[in-house]
Amino acid sequence: MAHVHGVPAGVDTFLHALCGQVSPRTGGLGHRRFGAVDDGVVARVTDRHALVMPHGGMRIRALLDSRAAELGARAAVDAERALHSFPEAADAVERAMLAVLARAASPLAIDLLAAQPARWRAAGLEVAPSIEAALARMDARDRRLMRTVDPARVVVTGPANAGKSTLLNALAGRAVAIAHHAPGTTRDAVAARIDLAGLVVDWFDTPGVRAGMDEIERAAARLAERALAHADLVVELTAPGLGWHAMDAAPGAERLRVLNQSDRADASTCAERADAALAISARTGQGMPEFVARVRDALVPPADVSDPRPWRFA
Helix, strand or coil, rough: CCCEEEEEEHHHHHHHHHCCCCCCCCCCEEEEEECCCEEEEEEECCCCEEEEECCCCHHHHHHCCCCHHCCCCCCCCCCCHHHHHHCCCHHHHHHHHHHHCCCCCCHHHHHHHHCCCCCHHHHCCCCCCCCCHHHHCHHHHHHHHHHHCCCCCEEECCCCCCHHHCCEEEEEEEECCCCCCCCCCCCEEEEEEEEEEEEEEEEEEECCCCCCHHHHHHHHHHHHHHHCCCEEEEEECCCCCCCCCCCCCCCCEEEEECCCCHHHHCCCCCCCHHHEEEEECCCCCHHHHHHHHHHHHHCCCCHHHHHCCCCCCC
16 A cells, blocks of 8 residues: 655646546545556545555555656655554554554564554654654664564575475465475575464575585575575574584574474484474474474564563654
8 A cells, every 4th residue: 555645736646647547536435547557446535645555465566656756756765654644543653653553564563563652652752753763763672573564584494305395385384385305306495475373474495405406506505595694583494314504694693493304203313303492393283383483482572572661663
């Protein structure tokens, strides 16, 4: 969803150029085509404010933003957007909260954000004048809680046949990656957005590292290194007898060592078990609830969520 705000004549002119039709009357809405980008709904909230709601996702929104810029619209990158959006809000704090809530990726963010206006008022906090100022005010807890709004990156590494693709498919609940016992089956970095018990993350399944990789696999390994450079958490996955194949990750990234294939007879006695934080079986589901909780809590600790202090969200 995009907010359009300006003088009435400017909003009319912009919507007509974008849609090729006159704007809906104030308080009304209508189906519109947004040029070659997409179609959707335009709602005229007030004479100075309209909502443009395409059907597509983030890529469509990016294309819509580019088209708006071509038509002379200026993107609101600071508190201006929050100040002019959500006319139903009681004050600027509540408008800022609703603006963040509208783009929050995780269910975990909903109750937490809803509690913030009262906490901000009690603490005497005010909305920052810009995104840059808001980011400057945030502490480590604030930044961790922002992972409920903007998904954290979880990158899974490990040797071939550790079961990385099977793990991704089990978490996603669908076949995202091809899982097969033949080494080198995963020949690219596969990503999916998945919900870990209320926390949505971007999950990256990297190809297994093995001797004799061909050029395509080596190129995929380089992509994996780039993903690791921006990881918030690295899951080092292995299976009995395969050892640990750690890769360099972003400074400060959390790490979690996990032994997969715990349903095998040798899982409890293998050398890898001593160094693993927990053992799971992505195939049978053994240990998976604990694994999901460990990943979620490593990214957004329960103490951060239950802390009654105001959250300086951006």
